[in-house]
Amino acid sequence: MVRAMNAPLVTPRFRIAPSPTGYFHVGGARTALYNWALAKRLGGTFVLRIEDTDAERNRPEWNQGIIDALAWIGIHADDPTFEGPYFQSQYAEHHVAEAQRLFANGAAYYCDMTSDQIQERAKAEGVTGYAGWSRELGLGPGPGRVLRFRVPEGSTVVNDLVRGEVTFDNATIEDFVLLRGNGSPMFLLANVVDDVTMRISHVIRAEEHLPNTPKQQMLWEALGHEPPVWAHVPLLVNEQRKKISKRRDKVALESYRDEGYRADAMVNYLMTLGWSPGDEEIQPWVAMQEAFALEDVAKSPAFFDLKKLAAFNGTYIRAMSVDEFVAATEPWCAQWREAHPDAMWNAEQFAAMSPFIQQRATTLAEAPGVVDFMFLPNPQFDEKDLSKAWAVEDAAALVAETIAAFETCDWTDEAMKAAFDAIAEAHGLKPGKAQAPIRVAITGRTVGPPLYEAMELLGRDEVLRRLRALPGSVHVA
RNA sequence: GCCCCCAUCGUCUAGUGGCCUAGGACACCACCCUUUCAAGGUGGCGGCACGGGUUCGAAUCCCGUUGGGGGUGCCA
Numbered sequence: 001m002v003r004a005m006n007a008p009l010v011t012p013r014f015r016i017a018p019s020p021t022g023y024f025h026v027g028g029a030r031t032a033l034y035n036w037a038l039a040k041r042l043g044g045t046f047v048l049r050i051e052d053t054d055a056e057r058n059r060p061e062w063n064q065g066i067i068d069a070l071a072w073i074g075i076h077a078d079d080p081t082f083e084g085p086y087f088q089s090q091y092a093e094h095h096v097a098e099a100q101r102l103f104a105n106g107a108a109y110y111c112d113m114t115s116d117q118i119q120e121r122a123k124a125e126g127v128t129g130y131a132g133w134s135r136e137l138g139l140g141p142g143p144g145r146v147l148r149f150r151v152p153e154g155s156t157v158v159n160d161l162v163r164g165e166v167t168f169d170n171a172t173i174e175d176f177v178l179l180r181g182n183g184s185p186m187f188l189l190a191n192v193v194d195d196v197t198m199r200i201s202h203v204i205r206a207e208e209h210l211p212n213t214p215k216q217q218m219l220w221e222a223l224g225h226e227p228p229v230w231a232h233v234p235l236l237v238n239e240q241r242k243k244i245s246k247r248r249d250k251v252a253l254e255s256y257r258d259e260g261y262r263a264d265a266m267v268n269y270l271m272t273l274g275w276s277p278g279d280e281e282i283q284p285w286v287a288m289q290e291a292f293a294l295e296d297v298a299k300s301p302a303f304f305d306l307k308k309l310a311a312f313n314g315t316y317i318r319a320m321s322v323d324e325f326v327a328a329t330e331p332w333c334a335q336w337r338e339a340h341p342d343a344m345w346n347a348e349q350f351a352a353m354s355p356f357i358q359q360r361a362t363t364l365a366e367a368p369g370v371v372d373f374m375f376l377p378n379p380q381f382d383e384k385d386l387s388k389a390w391a392v393e394d395a396a397a398l399v400a401e402t403i404a405a406f407e408t409c410d411w412t413d414e415a416m417k418a419a420f421d422a423i424a425e426a427h428g429l430k431p432g433k434a435q436a437p438i439r440v441a442i443t444g445r446t447v448g449p450p451l452y453e454a455m456e457l458l459g460r461d462e463v464l465r466r467l468r469a470l471p472g473s474v475h476v477a
Numbered sequence: 478g479c480c481c482c483c484a485u486c487g488u489c490u491a492g493u494g495g496c497c498u499a500g501g502a503c504a505c506c507a508c509c510c511u512u513u514c515a516a517g518g519u520g521g522c523g524g525c526a527c528g529g530g531u532u533c534g535a536a537u538c539c540c541g542u543u544g545g546g547g548g549u550g551c552c553a
Contacts, residue, residue, distance in 0.1 A: 019553050054552060115551070128479060129549075146551055163482070172480050172549095180551040187553045211481060211548040234483080241545060269489095272502090276490050281502055298490075300483050301546065308489065308503045318516075359516040417512065424512095435512055447514040 012044035012201045017088075017191065019051045020062035023252030024069035026304065027206060027236040027244060030270040034233060035204050036075050037271075037292040046075070047198055048084035053092070053190055063087075069253045072263050073270075074285060086198070088190055095185035098193045098223060099147055099178045107222040108178055110139040111148050129174045147179035149219065156214035161231040161294040168214040176215055188212060192219040195228065204231040204294065207301075208243065231294045234274045235301040244304055260332060260365030261309065265316035269309050273302040282315055314362040322354050329357075329367040336368035343375045349457045350374075356449040370449055374458060379444030381471060389440035390472055394427045399437050401426075403467045411460050413452035420452075441470035 014035040018028050039046035048070070050063055067077055067085065076082060102108040111134035113121075118130050125131070130148075139145060151173050158166045178189045185193075195203065210232045220227040238244045244251050256266055267285060275297050277283045283291075320328065337345050350371060357370045373379045389395060405419040417431075424434035436446050442455060442463065455463045 017553085021553075051553065144551095166481070168480075174549090177551055182551080184551085186551070191553085206547095207482065208547055209553095212553095214481095232482085235547070237546075239488095243547070272489065274489090276501095279491085279501075281490080298483095302490090303488055305488055305503070311503055314516090356515090360514070413512095420512080430512095432512055439513060443513095445513090449514080451512060 010199065010201070012038070012042050013047060013199055014039045014044060014202050014204060015047035015049055015195070015198065015200050016205075017049045017051045017194075018066055019054065020059060020066060021054070022062065022246050023254050024066050025244075025246070025251045026253050026256070026270065027251065029069065029073055029253045029266075030236065030273055031205055031233060032070060032075055033073065033267060033270055034275075034292065034294075034297075035202075036081075037289045038202070038204070038294070039081050040289050041292070044081070044201075045083050046081050047086070047200065048077075048082065049086045049088060049194055049198065050084075051088045051187070051191070053088050053185065053187065065254065069257075072253070072257055073267050074263065086194070088194060091190070091194060091197070092185060094197065095190045095193045096179065096183065099185065099189055102149070102178065102222055103141075103147060105222075106150065108147050108149050109135055109137075109175075110141055110145045111137075111175075112139060112142070112145045114144075132175050135175070144181040146177045146181050148175040149178055149215070149222070151175050151215075151218065156217055158210075158213045158217055158230055160210070160213075161229060162234075162297045162299060163210070163232055166210065166213075170214075170218075173214060188215055188219065192216050192223070196220065196223055196225050200228055202229045202231065204233065207232045207235050231297070233297055234299060236273060236304045237301045238304065241301065241303070243301075249304075256309075258365075260329075260361075260363030260367075261313050262316045262328070262364065265313040266309070268316070269312045273304065274298045282312070310362045317361055317364065318358055320358065322351070322358070325358050325367075326351050326354050329354075329364050332365045333368045336372065340372075340376065342377060343372070344377075345375050352457055353449060353454065356453065360449065371454070373443040373445075373448070374454060378469070379440075379442065379466065381440065381444045382446075385436075385440050385444070385446040386471060388446050389437040389470075392434060392436050393429060394434075395437045398423060398427065398429075398434055399441065399467060399470060402438055403464060406460065406464060406467070411456060413450075413456045416452045416455060437470065438467070441467045 016028065016032045016035055018024065036046050038044065048066070050066060052060075052063075063085070071077065077085070099108065103110070113130075113134060121133065122129060122131070132150075134148070135150065141147075151170050154170050156168045156170055156173075158168070160166055176188060177186050179185055213230055213232070217227045217230075235243050238249050246252075253266070257263070264285065268281075268283060268288070271277065271283075271288050271292070272281050275292065277288050277291055317325065333345070333350065337343065350368075353371045353374070357367050360370055361367050392398065401423045402420060405423060406416065409415045409419045420435070420438065421431045424431045427434065435451065439446055439448065439451050442451065442458070448454075
């Protein structure tokens with residue numbers, strides 16, 4: 001309060017503290033974005049601290065994955081706002097030293113009970129957890145002994161920018177472990193000590209950490225510091241309304257990138273989960289960066305909706321210039337070429353068809369598949385579509401007459417359309433319906449991009465060849 | 478069990494006591510456009526969890542109920 005009335009002594013410092021135990025989580029990405037928006041707008045600093053203290057589960061190769069994932073969503077390590085990455089494991093000595101300080105001034109004590117002993121005694125005494133049994137034993141450090149925080153009497157009020165004041169009765173908080181029996185620091189301790197050391201002013205993280213907050217706030221105070229500004233943003237949940245997790249949901253940011261979601265679409269979508277950018281939800285990053293405020297963040301969990309993400313992505317794809325689109329789809333086109341060594345990829349034709357692809361695709365990855373029939377030696381016939389084609393009235397005659405007309409007409413999409421429309425009309429059919437056999441002959445399917453445009457690019461010889469080769473049409477010509 | 482959080486269309490949200498006959502977006506449905514499929518356009522369906530208060534007036538404030546979620550580790 002007092003601080004807010006004066007000019008800030010230092011610029012605000014934000015942080016994200018992911019642990020390298022897997023791919024980068026979309027929820028972590030949203031939290032990062034919120035922190036990043038504030039750091040950028042307020043001229044502050046965004047610290048990346050990788051919390052790699054769980055030796056059992058950590059894998060060093062994930063570290064680069066975190067940095068790459070952040071870079072993908074526009075949080076670049078070479079931006080002056082960015083600081084780090086720091087690796088928590090390198091500060092273990094300092095964490096232990098601070099814990100000793102807590103022990104020295106009586107804020108923490110050693111306990112020699114094992115988990116089993118605690119469980120047994122709790123059961124015997126009818127209490128739920130560890131009830132401070134070693135508090136007054138005056139134990140010193142020793143093998144197998146954990147260091148516990150002496151939770152003071154009273155209550156702890158957490159002032160949260162999105163939740164308001166949250167009060168915890170300290171009696172409901174057990175004396176939590178600071179140092180393990182092997183002397184290594186626990187998350188609660190390491191996290192706070194690092195935040196203190198790195199002069200973090202704002203801790204913005206997911207709501208799952210709210211129950212940890214009173215403990216951490218007590219730690220900040222016991223360590224002799226003013227707690228930071230807290231803000232707990234709503235969880236991202238799945239269809240069952242449960243926190244999305246690695247085990248049951250697709251949460252890896254990288255997988256969306258690899259499936260052809262655009263970074264700006266993902267960023268835009270993520271920002272709207274728990275926050276609204278205003279009248280128009282499709283917004284460029286800079287606009288959201290300027291508008292974002294923790295006070296406006298919603299309190300209730302948000303469903304991570306793939307369908308809406310896809311809609312955002314489609315909107316962003318359609319907003320690209322054709323050149324941008326062609327360049328952006330290249331990685332997936334390259335994959336397609338690799339998977340089809342016998343195909344004759346034609347970059348000019350792909351580019352020429354791109355405006356049509358753009359308005360159909362919801363991901364970049366789908367792009368080659370929309371027009372792949374053009375480059376394959378033969379279309380891949382869909383059985384159902386093939387029978388649909390032959391179900392069209394006068395199908396055989398339609399194909400035969402189309403072959404005849406295409407042998408001589410001008411080779412432009414307009415001329416082909418005019419010729420075919422005339423044929424369809426002569427049979428008393430709507431062109432759209434009569435087109436099915438022709439479309440299947442050329443593309444293998446009844447649905448796809450505009451036909452005449454594709455045929456013009458394919459060339460007369462190839463189109464006639466495909467028309468004559470339509471499976472089931474052998475008796476016609 | 479205990480602690481904590483949350484509660485507006487199916488979903489994401491706007492809404493901070495009268496501008497609400499509750500607005501937008503996604504999804505869904507219909508129609509239009511149309512060479513298929515899309516895209517685009519127009520329209521439709523659909524919601525303040527419930528019960529008490531407070532108030533001249535409540536989606537908005539208070540209490541309770543119910544429901545959902547998170548936490549409850551020598552994980553982070």
